[in-house]
Amino acid sequence: MIRWLRAVDASPSRVQLGLSLAAMTALISGISIFVNAQATQEVGPPAVFTTLKNGVAALLLIGIATAARAPAPPARSLPGLLAIGVIGGSVPFILFFTGLAEATAPGAAVIHKTLFVWVAVLAVVFLKERLGALQIGALAVLLMSTFLIQPPSGVSWGGGETLIAVATGFWAVEVIIAKRVLADVASPVAAASRMSIGLVLLVAYLAFTGQLPAVFTLGAGQWAWVLGTGVLLTGYVATWYAALQRAPASAVAAVLTLGLPITAALQLLANGQVPAPTAVVGYGAGVLAVLALAWVALVRRRALATTA
Numbered sequence: 001m002i003r004w005l006r007a008v009d010a011s012p013s014r015v016q017l018g019l020s021l022a023a024m025t026a027l028i029s030g031i032s033i034f035v036n037a038q039a040t041q042e043v044g045p046p047a048v049f050t051t052l053k054n055g056v057a058a059l060l061l062i063g064i065a066t067a068a069r070a071p072a073p074p075a076r077s078l079p080g081l082l083a084i085g086v087i088g089g090s091v092p093f094i095l096f097f098t099g100l101a102e103a104t105a106p107g108a109a110v111i112h113k114t115l116f117v118w119v120a121v122l123a124v125v126f127l128k129e130r131l132g133a134l135q136i137g138a139l140a141v142l143l144m145s146t147f148l149i150q151p152p153s154g155v156s157w158g159g160g161e162t163l164i165a166v167a168t169g170f171w172a173v174e175v176i177i178a179k180r181v182l183a184d185v186a187s188p189v190a191a192a193s194r195m196s197i198g199l200v201l202l203v204a205y206l207a208f209t210g211q212l213p214a215v216f217t218l219g220a221g222q223w224a225w226v227l228g229t230g231v232l233l234t235g236y237v238a239t240w241y242a243a244l245q246r247a248p249a250s251a252v253a254a255v256l257t258l259g260l261p262i263t264a265a266l267q268l269l270a271n272g273q274v275p276a277p278t279a280v281v282g283y284g285a286g287v288l289a290v291l292a293l294a295w296v297a298l299v300r301r302r303a304l305a306t307t308a
Contacts, residue, residue, distance in 0.1 A: 014246050014247075014301075015246060015247045015248075015297055015298055015301040016298060017246055017247075018242075018243045018244075018245070018246025018247025018252065019243070019247050019251060019252070019255060019294050019297065019298070021239045021240075021242045021243035021246065021247075022239070022240075022243040022247060022251070022252045022255035022256060023255055023258060024235075024239045024243075025236055025239040025240045025243060025252075025255075025256055025259075026255055026256050026257070026258035026259040026262065027258075027259070027262060028232055028235045028236045028239065028259075029236060029256060029259030029262075030258070030259035030260065030261070030262025030263045030265075030266065031232060031262065031263075031266065032229065032232045032233065032236060032259075033259065033263045034263050034266040034267065034270070035228065035229060035232060036229055038225075039053075039225040039226075039228070039229050042221065042222060042225050043218065043222045043225050043226060044214060044218070044222070045211055045214060046097040046100065047094065047097055047098075047202075047205065047206060047209070047211055048206065048211055048214045048215060049225075049226065049229075050093050050097060050202065051199070051202040051203060051205075051206055051215075052215065052218075052226045052230070053226050053229045053230040053233055054089070054093070054195055054198060054199050054202060054230075054233065055199050055203075055230070056226060056227055056229075056230025056231065056233070056234070057195050057230050057231075057233040057234040057237060058192065058195035058196040058198075058199045060230070060231070060234040061188065061191050061192040061195050061196075061234055061237065061238060062192045062196060064188050064191075064192070064234075064238060065186070065188035065189050065191070065192045068186070068188050070186035070188045070189045071186060071189075072189075073184065073185040073186075073189055073190075073193075074184055074185075076184070077181055077184045077185050080177055080178075080180060080181035080185075081181060081185065081189075081190065081193040081194075081197070082197060083174075083177050084174050084177050084178050084181060084190065084193065084194045084197075085193055085194050085195075085196070085197020085198050085201075086197065086198070086201065087170050087173055087174045087177065088170070088171060088174030088177075088178070088194050088198065089194045089195050089197055089198020089199070089201075090197070090198035090199075090200075090201035090202050090205075091167075091170055091201070092166075092167035092168075092170035092171050092174075093167075093198070093202065094202070094205055095163045095164070095166050095167035095170070096112075096163070096164055096167035096168075098160075098163055099159070099160040099161065099162070099163030099164040099167065100160065100164065102158065102159055102160030102163070110146070110147070110150055111161060111164045111165050111168055112164060112167075112168055113146045113149075113150060113257070113260075114143070114146070114168065115168050115171060115172055115253060115256075116139070116142065116250075116253040116254045116256065116257060117139065117143060118168065118169060118172035119172050119175050119176075119249055119250060119253035120139055120250040120253065120254070122172055122173065122175070122176045122249075123175075123176065123179075123248065123249040123250045124250075126176050127176060127179055127180075127248075127249060129248050129249065129250055130300075131250065132296065134292060134296055135250070135292075135293055135296050137292075138254075138289040138290075138292040138293045138296075139250075139254065139289070139293070141285055141286075141288070141289040142254060142257060142285075142286055142289040142290065142293075144282075144285065145257075145281075145282040145283070145284075145285040145286035145289065146257070146260075146282065146286070147282070148278045148279060148281055148282030148285070149260055149264075149275075149279045149282035149283060149286070151278070174194075175244065175249050175252075175253060176249065178190060178194075178241060178244055179244055179249045182241065182244055182245040187238070187241040187242040187244070187245045188238065188241075190241050191237045191238050191240075191241040191242075194237065194241070195233075195237060240252075240256075243255075247297060248297050250293070251293050251294060251296075251297040254289070254290050254293045254294075255290055255293075255294065257286055257290060258286070258287065258290055260283065260286065261283040261286070261287065264279070264283065
């Protein structure tokens with residue numbers, strides 16, 4: 001049985017499916033960023049909006065896990081599920097949106113877009129993922145592309161930037177813990193746990209800060225935004241965790257950056273907002289870097305499958 005599980009884990013088709021799911025996550029992310037920018041203005045306080053859309057996602061993900069008849073997680077996985085609920089589904093959201101209110105826009109964008117770097121570093125240390133020269137070079141190009149898309153000019157450092165950096169670190173740690181948990185737990189169960197545990201803490205935060213009554217003042221139009229963004233968040237978390245279960249964490253996090261050109265394309269179509277020439281170069285370089293990382297992951301997994 002153990003040998004069979006290892007063979008499945010080393011299957012190139014499994015990794016290919018994981019990378020395809022990560023591409024779906026990037027597509028949903030690109031759309032979500034565009035939609036959330038408008039939804040935040042329509043719904044009101046960021047913490048209230050985040051809690052409500054996370055609540056919609058939690059309910060839908062619980063329904064998906066139930067419909068899929070996913071097996072119950074083993075007892076040894078419960079601490080890990082609790083950890084991803086706290087570290088991924090609640091605390092960083094509070095830190096990020098609190099910091100966003102204080103930070104400069106360029107600073108927030110640059111800090112958050114480095115998530116894939118920290119995931120790659122942690123994956124090497126804790127998951128024993130190997131990064132060859134080509135992968136390191138591709139990651140460097142990907143990092144350079146993010147700076148071309150969002151130049152660091154105008155970036156300053158203060159309390160808001162610190163909170164966003166800590167939130168980004170939390171999300172990077174979540175990826176590593178989730179990767180461990182997903183070795184024993186079905187991805188629908190892990191995704192539902194992440195959002196439902198996080199929801200409890202977010203509601204507690206609203207109550208503690210006196211923002212909970214604002215939930216009951218929303219109109220029909222605002223609830224429509226909450227439901228729409230909640231559905232997008234459901235798709236994001238479901239495909240993200242399914243991808244992590246099948247492909248290397250460093251590759252999955254890198255593929256997620258493909259959401260950036262998708263958001264830019266939507267902004268062009270909706271508002272006529274044409275990206276700067278340097279940003280276009282950044283988008284192209286980023287896509288090539290992601291393709292290189294995905295290719296290396298598939299080649300390496302084919303080699304493992306052949307050896308097995």
